Amino acid sequence: MVLTTTGNKGGDEEMGVLGLESVVAEARTTFESGKTRGFDWRQSQLKSLLRLLKEREDDMFKVLKDDLGKHRVEAFRDEVGALVKSTENALLYLKNWMSPERVSLPLVAFPTVAEIVPEPLGVVLVFSSWNFPLGLSLEPLIGAIAAGNAAVLKPSELAPATSEFLSDTIPKYLDYEAIKVIQGGPQVAEQLLDLKWDKIFFTGSPKVGRIVMTAAAKHLTPVTLELGGKCPAIFDSLKSSRDKMVATERIVGGKWGACYGQACIGIDYLLVEEKYAPILLELLKGVLQKFFPNFELMARIVNKHHFQRLCNLLKNESVAASIVHGGSMNPDKLFIEPTILLNPPLDAEIMTEEIFGPFLPIITLKKIEDSVKFLRARPTPLVIYGFTHDEKLKRRIVEETSSGCVVFNDALIQYMCETIPFGGVGQSGFGQYHGKFSFDNFSNRKPVVRRSFLIELSFRYPPWNEKKLQLIRHIYCYDYFGFVLCLLGLKRCNYRS
Amino acid sequence: MTGEVFDGKKAEVMVKDLRASFKAGKTKPYEWRVSQLEGIVRMIMERETEIMEALQSDLAKPNMEAYLHEISLSKAACLFALKQLKGWIKPEKVVRASFTTFPSSAKIVPEPLGVVLIISAWNYPFSLLIDPAIGAIAAGNAVVVKPSEIAPATSAFFAEHLPEYVDNSCIKVVEGSIAETTALLEQKWDKIFYTGNGRVGRIVMAAAAKHLTPVALELGGKSPVIVDSNVNLKVAVKRMAVGKWGCNNGQACIAPDYIITTKSFAPKLVDALKSTLEEFYGEDPLESADLSRIVSFSHFKRLTELLDEENIPEKIVYGGERDEKHLKIAPTVLLDVPHDSLIMKDEIFGPLLPIITVEKLEDSFELINSRPKPLAAYLFSKNKKLEEDFVQKVSAGGILINDAALHVTNPHLPFGGVGDSGTGAYHGKFSFDTFSHKKAVLSRGYATEMRIRARYPPYTYHKQILLRRVIDGSFIALFLGLFGLHRD
Numbered sequence: 001m002v003l004t005t006t007g008n009k010g011g012d013e014e015m016g017v018l019g020l021e022s023v024v025a026e027a028r029t030t031f032e033s034g035k036t037r038g039f040d041w042r043q044s045q046l047k048s049l050l051r052l053l054k055e056r057e058d059d060m061f062k063v064l065k066d067d068l069g070k071h072r073v074e075a076f077r078d079e080v081g082a083l084v085k086s087t088e089n090a091l092l093y094l095k096n097w098m099s100p101e102r103v104s105l106p107l108v109a110f111p112t113v114a115e116i117v118p119e120p121l122g123v124v125l126v127f128s129s130w131n132f133p134l135g136l137s138l139e140p141l142i143g144a145i146a147a148g149n150a151a152v153l154k155p156s157e158l159a160p161a162t163s164e165f166l167s168d169t170i171p172k173y174l175d176y177e178a179i180k181v182i183q184g185g186p187q188v189a190e191q192l193l194d195l196k197w198d199k200i201f202f203t204g205s206p207k208v209g210r211i212v213m214t215a216a217a218k219h220l221t222p223v224t225l226e227l228g229g230k231c232p233a234i235f236d237s238l239k240s241s242r243d244k245m246v247a248t249e250r251i252v253g254g255k256w257g258a259c260y261g262q263a264c265i266g267i268d269y270l271l272v273e274e275k276y277a278p279i280l281l282e283l284l285k286g287v288l289q290k291f292f293p294n295f296e297l298m299a300r301i302v303n304k305h306h307f308q309r310l311c312n313l314l315k316n317e318s319v320a321a322s323i324v325h326g327g328s329m330n331p332d333k334l335f336i337e338p339t340i341l342l343n344p345p346l347d348a349e350i351m352t353e354e355i356f357g358p359f360l361p362i363i364t365l366k367k368i369e370d371s372v373k374f375l376r377a378r379p380t381p382l383v384i385y386g387f388t389h390d391e392k393l394k395r396r397i398v399e400e401t402s403s404g405c406v407v408f409n410d411a412l413i414q415y416m417c418e419t420i421p422f423g424g425v426g427q428s429g430f431g432q433y434h435g436k437f438s439f440d441n442f443s444n445r446k447p448v449v450r451r452s453f454l455i456e457l458s459f460r461y462p463p464w465n466e467k468k469l470q471l472i473r474h475i476y477c478y479d480y481f482g483f484v485l486c487l488l489g490l491k492r493c494n495y496r497s
Numbered sequence: 498m499t500g501e502v503f504d505g506k507k508a509e510v511m512v513k514d515l516r517a518s519f520k521a522g523k524t525k526p527y528e529w530r531v532s533q534l535e536g537i538v539r540m541i542m543e544r545e546t547e548i549m550e551a552l553q554s555d556l557a558k559p560n561m562e563a564y565l566h567e568i569s570l571s572k573a574a575c576l577f578a579l580k581q582l583k584g585w586i587k588p589e590k591v592v593r594a595s596f597t598t599f600p601s602s603a604k605i606v607p608e609p610l611g612v613v614l615i616i617s618a619w620n621y622p623f624s625l626l627i628d629p630a631i632g633a634i635a636a637g638n639a640v641v642v643k644p645s646e647i648a649p650a651t652s653a654f655f656a657e658h659l660p661e662y663v664d665n666s667c668i669k670v671v672e673g674s675i676a677e678t679t680a681l682l683e684q685k686w687d688k689i690f691y692t693g694n695g696r697v698g699r700i701v702m703a704a705a706a707k708h709l710t711p712v713a714l715e716l717g718g719k720s721p722v723i724v725d726s727n728v729n730l731k732v733a734v735k736r737m738a739v740g741k742w743g744c745n746n747g748q749a750c751i752a753p754d755y756i757i758t759t760k761s762f763a764p765k766l767v768d769a770l771k772s773t774l775e776e777f778y779g780e781d782p783l784e785s786a787d788l789s790r791i792v793s794f795s796h797f798k799r800l801t802e803l804l805d806e807e808n809i810p811e812k813i814v815y816g817g818e819r820d821e822k823h824l825k826i827a828p829t830v831l832l833d834v835p836h837d838s839l840i841m842k843d844e845i846f847g848p849l850l851p852i853i854t855v856e857k858l859e860d861s862f863e864l865i866n867s868r869p870k871p872l873a874a875y876l877f878s879k880n881k882k883l884e885e886d887f888v889q890k891v892s893a894g895g896i897l898i899n900d901a902a903l904h905v906t907n908p909h910l911p912f913g914g915v916g917d918s919g920t921g922a923y924h925g926k927f928s929f930d931t932f933s934h935k936k937a938v939l940s941r942g943y944a945t946e947m948r949i950r951a952r953y954p955p956y957t958y959h960k961q962i963l964l965r966r967v968i969d970g971s972f973i974a975l976f977l978g979l980f981g982l983h984r985d
Contacts, residue, residue, distance in 0.1 A: 032866070037889070073956030077964050103909045114910060119892055121915070198916065206709060213706035217699050220716070222920040225709065243943045253953050291954045298954075376520065398606055398938055400522075406606075408940040413601070419591050420603050420937035425610070426687065430711035432935070445922070447910035448888050451900040453729040453879075461739050462777040462787040464561035472561075476569045 017191050023180050024152055024195055028123050030177040031150040037120060038148075043094060045145045045174055049138070050087045052173040053080060059169070060134060063161035067133060068259060069300035078258055079135040082416060086139055089418050089435060090146045097146065097439045103447070108475050113450045118443040120148035121222075122198030127189065127212065129203045130302055131262045131356075133159035136226075137166060140201045141179070143438025149199075150178040154192060156204075157185040158302060190215075197221050199442060203264075206427060224431025224441055227424055228264035228354050229381035233411065234371045234397065235272040235280060236388035247387045247409065248283040252291055254385065254411025256338050260299040261358040262306075265383050267411055268355050271371040274364035281340065281362070285325055288338050301334045301357065310336060310357040313350045322361075369393060375401045380426035385411050404428050503673055508680040511669060515612045515639040518667045524609060525637045527586060529664070531579060533634045536662035537627065538575045541568060544658060548623055551650035555622060556745060557790035557825075563623075566744065570906065571627040577908050577925060578635045585635065585929045588938070601941045607933040609637035610711075611687030616678065616701070618692040619792055620748045620846075622648035626655065629690045629713075630668075632928025638688075639667040643681060645693075646674040647793055686710050688932060692750075694844075695917055713921025713931050716914055717750035717844045718871030718894075722901065723861050723887065725878030726762040733877040733899070734769040738777060740875075740901025742828045746789040747848040748796075750918075751873040751895075751902050754845050757861040760854040767832060767852065771815050774828050782827040783820050791824045791847060800826055800847040803840040816848075836864075858883060862890050870894075870916030875901050894918050 035041060053060075060080050061072040070078075100115040124144050128137035137155050144151040153170070155163040167181040182188060193200075193215035202212045203226040216223045233251055238244045254267040272280050292298055301307045311329060314320050319341065320327075326339035341361045344350050350361060365371060368388075375384065384403040386394060398406055404424040407414050414420060418435030433441045459468040467486070474483035501507075523529060541548070545568055552558040552567060578585075591603035613633050617626040626644050633640045642659075644652035656670045671677055682689075682704035691701045692715040705712045722737060741753045758766055778785040791797040801819060804810065809831065810817070816829030831851045834840055840851050855861050858878075865874065874893035878884055884898055894914035897904045905912050905924070913922030923931050952964070 034890070071954070071956050073954075073961045073964065076961060077952065081965060103907070105907060105909070109907070114904070114907060116911065117888060117896075119889075122892075209709055210706055213709065214703055217702035217706055220695060220698055220702065220714065220917055220920070227709070238943075240943075246943045249953060257953065293955060394940075398936075399525075402608060402611075402934070403936065404934075405937040405939070408938075409943060410601075410939075410941040413941070414937060414939050417601070417603065417937075417939060420605065420939060421935055422937070425934040425936070427709060429709070444892065444894075444915040445911055446893065446896060446915070447904060447907075447912075448896040448898070449900070449904040449907070449910070450884070450898040451903070453732050453899060456732050461735055462559075462561070462743060463779070463785070464559055464787050469561055469564060472565060473569070476573055 020182060020188065020191050021195065023182060024123070024192075027150040027152055027178060027180055030175075031120070031123050035175075036145075036148050036150050036178050039095065039098060041175070042098075042146055042148055043091065045179070046087055046091050046094070046142065048173040049142065049145070050084065050091070052169060053084050053087065053138075056165075056169060059165060063159075063165045064134065066161040067159040068131070068262075068302060069298070070259065071299070074258070074299065078415075079132055082135055083138050083142075085416070086142055086418060086434070090142050090439075093436065094146055097436055098148075100448070106478060107480065108478070111452050111454060115448055117446045117448050118147070118439070119446050121442055121444055123150045123152065124199040124201065124442055125192060125197045126151060126153045127200070127202045127204060128153070128155050129264075130156035130158035131259045131264075133162035134166075136203045137162075140203075140433060140438065140441075143433055144201075144442045145174075145179070146439045147442035149442050152180045152182060152192070154182050154184065154189060157183065199223070201431075201433075201441070202226065206429075209429065224423070224433070225429040226264070226422075226431070226433075227382070227427065227429035228356070229379060229424065229428040230268040230351075230354050231265060231381045231383045231385065231403075232371070232375060233267040233270050233385035233387060234368065234393075235270055235276070236368050236386070236390055236393060237273065237276055238387065238389060243389075244279075244283060245287075248280070248287050249291075250410050251387065252284060252287045255360050256288070256292070256298065256358055258412055260301070261360075262299070262302060262356050263412070265412055265415060266356075267360070267385060268381070269351070269361040269363060271363050271365060271368070271374060273368045274366065277342065277362060277364045281324060281342070284340060284360075288325075292338065295335055295337070298335075298358075301336060304331075304334070306357070307331060307334050307336070310355075310359070313348075313355065313357075313359065314339075316345075316348045316350070319344045319348050319350050326358075369396070372396050372400050380404070380424070380428055382424045382428040383407060383414065402426065503671060503677045503680060505680045505683055508671075508677075508684050511641065511671070512612060512684045512686070515641065515667065515669065519609070519611055519639040523664070524634075524639050524667050527582065529667075530582060530635055530637060533663050533668065534575050534579050534582075534631065537631065537634075538572060538579075540658060540662040541572045541575070541627075544654075547654060547658075548651075551648075551654045552623065554650040555619070555648040556748075556792055557788075557823075558745065559787045559789065561787070562743065562745065562789065567621055567623040571624045571631075574624075574628050574631050574908065574924070574928075578631050578929070581926065582635055582929075585926055586637075591937075601939055603937060603939045606936045606938055607636070607929070608936050610932055610934055612639045612641070613688040613690065613932055614641050614643070614681055614684075614686045615690045616643045616681075616693065617645055619645035619647035620745050620750075622651035623654075625692045625715075629692075629923055629928060629931075632923055633688075633690070633932045634663075634668070635929045636932035638932050641669045641671055641681065643671050643673070643678060646672065684708075688712070690921075690923075690931070691715065698919070713913070713923065714919040715750070715912075715921070715923075716872070716917065716919040717846070718869055718914065718918040719754040719841075719844050720751055720871045720873040720875065720893070721861075721865050722753040722756045722875040722877065723858060723865075724756055724758040724762070724766055725858055725876070725880055725883065726759060726765075727879045728877045728899070730765065730769045731773075734766070734773045736900045737875075737877070738770065738773050738828075740903070741850055742774070742777070742788065742848055744902055746791070746826075746828075747850075748789065748792060748846050749902070750844075751905055752846075753850065753875060753901050754871070755841065756850060756852045757855060757858070757864060758852060759858060760856065763832060763852055763854045767814050767830060770830050770850075774815065774830075778828065782816070783818055783823075783825050788825070788828070788848075791826055794824065796847070797821065797824045797826070800845070800849060803845065803847075803849060804829065806839050809834060809838060809840065812851075859886070862886070865891055870914070870918055872914045872918040873897060873902075873904070892916070894922075
């Protein structure tokens with residue numbers, strides 16, 4: 001495992017614990033100098049990031065192709081382009097996000113002024129995942145920078161070309177005294193987790209999420225965990241054949257179109273009424289043929305370990321028997337054909353664990369409304385997709401199920417919408433980001449109350465007596481009239497609230 | 498109470514039952530939430546005397562403080578939630594969904610997290626339990642509350658009376674100490690809300706990590722007070738004093754912990770403090786009915802050890818008297834204690850007020866920032882520049898200028914810590930939010946599916962250009978692109 005640090009161009013030096021600590025210490029010194037707090041610094045960093053995204057586009061396409069076999073259009077749509085959009089959004093709203101928010105106060109507090117002032121947390125640690133190695137590294141970084149923090153990024157070692165690219169390129173564009181990239185595997189991650197951070201932002205699996213949170217607990221470090229889950233798509237009967245086609249295309253895009261099924265918000269499995277299953281299956285096959293005439297266009301399975309994991313899912317006999325399309329594999333190219341299964345057993349691993357691959361189980365139900373009950377019995381996913389026009393069903397899905405997010409009649413697009421929060425709940429994680437939610441995620445929203453010496457209420461102070469108590473009772477009920485009467489002695493002050 | 502031990506098994510069964518109640522949808526309806534909150538208001542009104550007696554028993558809390566800080570604040574929080582609840586529950590429409598996903602509509606729907614655990618502290622044993630519970634109930638959760646065993650009378654009050662006013666199938670009280678808390682922490686919760694100290698806060702978060710449970714930790718810290726010489730000293734000192742000794746005799750997470758002032762101003766400040774304290778508590782403060790006692794012998798011992806450390810007794814400029822039998826310590830002011838003394842190490846949480854002096858006030862920021870982030874930071878000054886610097890440079894859960902402790906009473910301000918003073922915030926709508934998941938709901942139609950279908954493979958150069966346009970949000974470029982006309 002090559003452990004390199006910012007500024008070492010492709011250096012093979014072993015960093016060791018001390019080296020790592022000093023890198024982080026530098027980020028802290030920089031933060032404490034106040035450098036990262038000003039609007040100008042934050043704006044200049046975001047502008048530089050934008051330049052990086054635009055100038056180094058070809059390099060980014062190359063590393064994503066190397067790491068995952070992603071086609072450049074997919075890489076642009078899901079990572080590079082999305083990041084440009086996000087950075088531009090942050091630049092547009094930065095001043096607005098940074099400005100304090102006035103808060104209303106009751107009359108009795110006059111002439112007090114109160115506001116909520118956002119401030120950076122300090123030095124934050126970002127762990128990203130391998131499937132969108134650029135996007136999941138830089139999207140949180142945008143929020144961290146916009147909020148005025150220093151940051152250390154540890155990209156996933158399972159996407160080594162991207163990790164190397166980030167380590168190499170970020171110091172060339174961003175302020176390397178404040179923004180660090182540390183490469184490495186689980187050992188480096190452990191060493192980083194031993195240190196004290198002001199926030200840890202983790203994208204990955206629940207298993208590692210537990211490790212991160214347990215380590216964070218030692219220092220009372222707040223965390224955001226962006227995990228995954230089995231994201232279902234409910235496919236209701238749609239009357240028009242055009243709608244059916246569009247929906248199917250969106251489902252195929254939502255399953256195989258983003259990192260070939262290896263996406264936390266990718267469609268994991270489908271729920272459909274049993275009488276529509278055959279139609280759906282034919283539609284799916286047709287669209288697959290149209291979209292993926294050859295597998296060169298698809299991202300590949302990231303590595304042998306995951307390839308093996310996916311193969312193992314099909315080893316179960318009943319699962320294998322339920323395959324209705326695809327199933328062939330090429331271990332040398334780490335390629336698996338888009339595979340559809342019809343009603344694999346619900347207790348098989350393919351239906352209990354997040355698939356994160358190109359298998360699409362279709363589960364049939366007697367009535368589509370049963371999907372609500374089906375989902376309620378299962379852990380909360382990151383997103384629930386509903387392909388339906390039925391307003392009643394939509395309402396039931398929103399009100400009776402729980403998920404990070406709900407999307408109707410499309411898939412994956414919630415990622416591109418910077419005005420809605422992106423994040424999980426329950427087993428799919430906690431904490432949200434994107435747009436202003438990223439800024440808030442990396443901020444401390446500090447209430448500031450400014451009082452004056454002008455008006456002084458003497459009944460606030462001991463020694464206590466009954467009259468003071470009654471005056472305060474009136475104030476607390478905002479009963480100003482009663483308060484004045486009591487104060488002037490015109491009211492008997494011995495009743496209860 | 499029944500003599501049976503509340504162990505892991507019992508805890509498991511309790512959580513299972515609550516989860517079933519939650520899944521059955523009992524806690525979701527607006528009417529249910531309103532009835533629970535109304536029940537709590539009734540409890541506070543009908544049993545005000547008993548509550549005050551319990552607080553008197555647990556802390557010798559003066560009735561005035563019990564009323565001010567616990568009873569009325571809790572009642573006000575309940576009434577506020579009742580008034581605002583409809584608005585809080587309503588989904589929030591997102592005005593500008595996004596050009597890229599156009600046409601789409603989006604809203605944010607708050608939903609309850611599920612079954613939540615609230616562990617409260619002993620110093621405001623009534624309100625620190627009720628306040629978060631209000632948020633949890635308003636947000637539609639099932640709740641288990643665990644009052645602090647160090648305030649046994651209040652704990653017993655809850656165990657006996659809360660069930661009379663709320664729905665017991667969804668809201669439960671568990672009394673006990675370490676064993677019972679451990680049993681509770683082993684279970685899977687949808688959120689844990691803990692008020693207390695950092696040591697136990699770490700234990701709570703580590704337990705929560707096993708189940709990936711989000712936490713809110715309301716901890717404490719050393720809340721500093723910077724005092725400038727240009728203030729109305731009499732008023733300033735009164736506010737500081739009531740914020741310190743008028744809040745459970747200093748046993749409050751937001752009580753002023755220590756003062757920083759200039760060497761030249763310190764004598765005036767000390768004099769003002771002395772005369773104010775005498776005005777508040779008389780010549781013999783140990784006899785005053787307006788001072789809470791120290792909660793327990795172990796805390797009494799901890800505090801007297803701070804006073805008895807080598808070189809400290811000579812720093813006492815006022816007070817220092819103690820009554821071990823009644824667990825009382827008089828308001829005590831110390832001047833120029835060493836920065837590395839015990840009293841300056843951890844949160845004092847008692848009636849001792851050290852004053853640290855500096856050459857100029859600007860030096861105090863570094864002093865404050867070199868320590869863990871506190872729950873509150875106070876500045877008494879008329880110097881606007883100093884005030885602005887203070888707000889920008891000092892990180893704390895909350896900042897209050899020219900007063901002390903008052904900011905926690907405003908339901909429009911988030912109350913919570915940062916860094917070592919905690920994570921998460923509550924009060925008012927922030928309570929509701931802390932126990933909710935804000936679920937984004939994005940809706941699209943099929944009508945305007947673009948013919949070119951640039952989103953989908955097989956990917957072509959033309960599609961790539963189009964995608965760039967869409968992502969850039971440029972209408973004109975998109976329009977041109979659709980017709981195959983390129984600008985670049």
